[in-house]
Amino acid sequence: MHHFGFLGKTQVKRLFHQPPVEISIDAPAHLLAAGLGATLYCPGDRPKIAKDVVKQAARGCVSMVLCLEDSIADSAVDAAEINVAEALQALHRISQDKPETELPLLFVRVRTPEQILRVAELAGDGLEVLSGFVVPKFENLTGYAEGFFGALREVQRHTGFDGAGDKRRLRLMPILESPVMIHRETRGAALASIREILHGNRDDVLAVRIGATDLASAFGLRRSRDLTVYDVQVVASVISDIVNVLGRHEDSFVTTGTVWEHYASERILRPQLRLTPFVEANETDLRRKLLGGGLDGLIREIALDQANGLLGKTVIHPSHVPVVHAMSVVSHEEFLDATAILDNVGGGASASPYGNKMNEVKPHSAWAEKTMVRAEAFGVASESTTFVDFLEASMR
Secondary structure, eight states: OOTTTTSOHHHHHHHEEEOOOOOOTTSOHHHHHHTOOEEEEEETTOTTHHHHHHHHHHTTOOEEEEEOSTTSOGGGHHHHHHHHHHHHHHHHHHHHHOTTOOOOEEEEEOSSHHHHHHHHHHHGGGGGGEEEEEESSOOOTTSHHHHHHHHHHHHHHHHOOBSSTTOOBOEEEEEEOSHHHHSHHHHHHHHHHHHHHHHHTGGGBOOBEEOHHHHHHTTTOOOOTTSOGGGSHHHHHHHHHHHHHHOOTTTOOOBOEEEEOOOSOOOOSOOOSOSHHHHHTTOHHHHHHHHHTTHHHHHHHHHHHHHTTOOSEEESSGGGHHHHHHHHSBOHHHHHHHHHHHHOTTOOEEEOTTSSSEEEHHHHHHHHHHHHHHHHHHOEEOTTOOHHHHHHHHOO
8 A cells, every 4th residue: 555546647746756655564664653644443333344444545544443442332342343353354355356456554443452362363364454453541550561462472373473474463553541641640650661561562563652532531621623632731741751751763663643533513713724825726615625624623733743753643534534644745845854964974064955944964863764754655745745735636
C-alpha cells in the first residue's frame, strides 16, 4: 500500500516533488510506524467489515483498527470476536483471489491477553493480513503489560509471524490511557516503567498511541469541536510528559496523535481556517466544506500534534482520513531544509535554501532525520503545492 495511491499519474506528477514510496506489510518497523497516518477505528460488531475495509483502502485509508474494547458492549464481545475473525479470513481470501487489491495495515484492539490468543486461533489464515494488536490502558506498574507481550510471543511461536525467515512480525501498539498515567502522583513512575518494558520488547512495538478520551474522562471532561486537546490543560500535561519520556530521538518510538471524535455540529467560536490559502488555490468551496464538517478544528489539532512531536492520528470517521494525510505530506521547504542539514557533514549553521530561517546542523539533525522518514511515507509536495491542493485531490 502507499499513500495517495488513488491519484492518477498526472495528479501525482503535478502535486509531488517526490511521491510516497510503496509500503509493504513487512516493511521496516520505523517506516510502517511513520506511515500509519490516520488510523481509522471500526467497531468489531459492525456488519460487513471486510467490505468496509476494502472500500476505505480504495479511498486512501492505510491503517485500520477493528475494535473489541470500548466500542463493543460487554454482552456482544463473543459475537464480535467471531465477526472480526471472519472478516480477517474474508480479507485473506480477497488478497489471494485478487492480489491487486490494496488492503490497509490492520490491527485488532483487544481487552485482555487471553483475547489475543482467542482471536489468533479464530482467525486462522486471516492472520496473514493482520499487522498486530492494539492494547488498551497499557501500564506496567502492576505487571499488566507483560501479559500482552507474553500472549503475542505465544502467537508468534505458533504461527511463525515472528519476523524470522520470510515471515513478517506481528506487533503491539500500546495505548497510554490508564489511571496511573493520568494522575500526577503516579505518572512519573508509570512512564518510567512503560519505557523500560517497551525497550525490553522493542522489536514487538510498532508505535505508541495516546487515549485522550480516557484521560479526559478521569476528570469528567470532554473537549468541544472548537477546542483542541492542547486546550484541555490536564490532558495536555499528560501528552507533554509522554513525549518527554518516550519521544527522545535515541528511543525512536513513534507516538501518534489523540483521537478526533467530532462530526458536524453547531459552532460556538469563530472558524480556525484562514481564507487566504483557499483563495489562492481557488478552493473557497472546499473551505466551506471543511468548516461545515467541523474539520478546521481537526486541522489545527494536527498542526499542534506535529509541533509537539506526534505523528499520525486516531480517527473515527472516513472524512477525517484525507485531512490527516494532506497535513502529513512534507512541504518542499521542509524537504530542502532537511536535505541541506543532513548533507552538511561539517556542522555549523547556514541560511536555509528558502532564505527565511537559519539551519543549524547539530540541533536540527534529529528533526531532519524524522522529516526524511515522513517524506518516504507521505511524499514531498512540489514547490507550488500546499495542503489545500492535497485536500482538494483527496476529498472526493
